[in-house]
Each structure stands twice: as structure tokens, then as C-alpha cells.
Amino acid sequence: MKHLLTWSSITVLVVFSVLGDIVLSRAMKQVGDVHELWHRAGWWGVAKRILGNANFVIGILAMTGGFFAMLFALSWADVSLVAPAAASLTFLGNAVAAKIFLREKVDRRRWIAAALVAAGVALIAG
Amino acid sequence: MTLRKYLVLAGVAVFGAVGDSMLAHGMKQVGRISIHHLQEVVLAVLNPWVAGGILLLLAFFAAYMSALSWADLTYVLPATSMGYVVLALMARFALHEHISQLRWTGIILISAGVGFVAGGPSRTPHPHEEPELFEENEPEEEPEEVAAGGVNR
Numbered sequence: 001m002k003h004l005l006t007w008s009s010i011t012v013l014v015v016f017s018v019l020g021d022i023v024l025s026r027a028m029k030q031v032g033d034v035h036e037l038w039h040r041a042g043w044w045g046v047a048k049r050i051l052g053n054a055n056f057v058i059g060i061l062a063m064t065g066g067f068f069a070m071l072f073a074l075s076w077a078d079v080s081l082v083a084p085a086a087a088s089l090t091f092l093g094n095a096v097a098a099k100i101f102l103r104e105k106v107d108r109r110r111w112i113a114a115a116l117v118a119a120g121v122a123l124i125a126g
Numbered sequence: 127m128t129l130r131k132y133l134v135l136a137g138v139a140v141f142g143a144v145g146d147s148m149l150a151h152g153m154k155q156v157g158r159i160s161i162h163h164l165q166e167v168v169l170a171v172l173n174p175w176v177a178g179g180i181l182l183l184l185a186f187f188a189a190y191m192s193a194l195s196w197a198d199l200t201y202v203l204p205a206t207s208m209g210y211v212v213l214a215l216m217a218r219f220a221l222h223e224h225i226s227q228l229r230w231t232g233i234i235l236i237s238a239g240v241g242f243v244a245g246g247p248s249r250t251p252h253p254h255e256e257p258e259l260f261e262e263n264e265p266e267e268e269p270e271e272v273a274a275g276g277v278n279r
Contacts, residue, residue: 079150
């Protein structure tokens with residue numbers, strides 16, 4: 001039961017996180033470099049531009065869902081299992097999703113990084 | 127990549143790791159939440175450690191959004207994974223959790239993955255975007271791509 005609840009909540013957390021990361025990344029690319037924007041438009045301009053972005057709002061909702069799944073998981077398992085496992089699985093999911101949905105160039109270097117992280121996750125969970 | 131950008135990436139790693147650790151400490155005090163009392167997960171934010179963790183995660187989020195505004199998602203995530211090492215050290219020395227040799231090995235492999243991605247280009251140029259956006263990254267990218275045997279430039 002403990003393992004089932006832990007890994008179910010980690011799975012929910014990963015799905016929310018990948019969805020959140022992908023739409024937030026798209027949102028911030030639409031917003032543009034916030035440092036440059038801050039020089040041109042100030043804090044208020046940056047806040048308006050970010051909060052007015054629909055992808056940003058969707059991303060926040062997904063991240064909020066993931067956050068409560070994370071709290072639930074942490075009530076059942078150690079942070080040294082939950083945080084790396086969820087974040088690493090999210091990273092693998094993101095590598096695939098970023099290539100498909102964001103058309104990022106996921107080259108050999110990035111795939112090797114993904115494989116090392118996957119191995120690391122297997123060891124942490126074992 | 128400028129010093130400011132490296133500092134933002136470091137902020138993502140450190141704020142995230144410390145924030146997660148504070149959440150974990152708080153949730154240990156709150157205790158296990160039953161599947162039949164899921165509303166307790168919302169009340170957990172009243173715990174001071176959970177509340178402090180949320181504040182740090184807000185700082186993490188601001189740094190993360192800033193990083194995503196000028197770098198690829200598949201660059202930001204691994205580049206900020208040094209947070210795992212910070213997290214492991216916090217779990218071991220601040221929360222006194224036991225970390226087995228296997229978990230340490232896993233953490234080392236994850237860190238190696240970080241090393242692989244960190245030297246590469248931070249952003250995929252997309253044809254519909256203005257080329258000036260990528261200029262400051264160019265000089266660092268070229269030798270790294272050759273070293274990796276990259277053929278797709």
C-alpha cells in the first residue's frame with residue numbers, strides 16, 4: 001500500500017510537471033527574455049506580459065496539481081526518494097515532450113544526459 | 127552565457143532543493159495523509175516549515191521562469207540538477223535521513239548527466255525568431271559541438 005500510494009502520487013506528479021514545464025516553457029519563449037523586457041517596460045510590464053499569457057496560466061494550474069501530489073507523496077516517503085525520482089522522470093518525459101511539442105534540438109549530448117539520469121533514478125528507487 | 131545567467135541557474139537549483147527539504151521536514155511533522163482525508167493536504171500549508179518551503183519554491187519559480195525565457199527546457203532542467211546533490215546533503219545532514227550507497231550512486235549518475243548537458247548550447251535557434259537573440263551564446267557553442275561530434279548544425 002505504501003509503495004502503491006508513493007509511486008501513484010509520483011506518477012501523477014510527473015504528468016502534471018511535464019505538462020506544466022512544456023506550457024510554461026512555451027509561455028516564457030512567447031514573453032521573451034525577461035531581463036531585456038524589464039529594462040524596456042519595468043516590473044509592471046513584465047508582470048502584465050507574463051500573467052496575461054494563457055499558456056502561463058495553464059502551466060500554473062498544472063504545477064499546482066503537481067504540488068499537492070508532491071505533498072501527498074512526501075507524507076508517505078522520504079524526500080531523497082520522492083524529489084529525485086519525480087524530477088528525473090519529469091526530465092525524461094520533458095526530453096521527449098520538448099522534442100515533439102517545443103521542437104527543441106535534443107542532440108546526443110542531451111539524450112546521454114537523459115540515460116544517465118534514468119539509471120540514477122533506478123538506483124535511487126532500488 | 128553570462129555570469130548573471132549562471133547565477134539564475136544556480137538560484138533555480140538551490141532554492142528548489144532547500145524549498146523541497148523544508149517541505150519534507152514540514153510533512154514529517156504533519157504526518158501521513160490518508161487517502162480518505164485528502165483535504166488534510168491543503169491544511170498542511172499551515173505548518174511553518176511547509177509555509178517557508180512554499181516561499182522558497184516561489185523564489186525557485188521566479189528564477190526558473192527567468193531561465194526559461196532565454197534557454198531551452200532541455201537545457202535548464204539538467205543544468206539545474208545540481209540541486210539533487212544539495213538535496214541529498216540537506217536530507218543527510220539537516221533532516222538526518224539515511225541515504226544508502228545505492229542512492230548515493232544514483233545521485234552521482236544524475237550529476238554526471240548534468241555534466242554532459244551543461245557544456246552544450248543553451249538554446250535551439252528557431253527560424254521564425256530574430257537571430258540576435260542567440261548571438262551571445264555563439265562563441266561558446268561552436269567548440270562544444272565539434273567535441274560532441276555534432277553534425278546537425
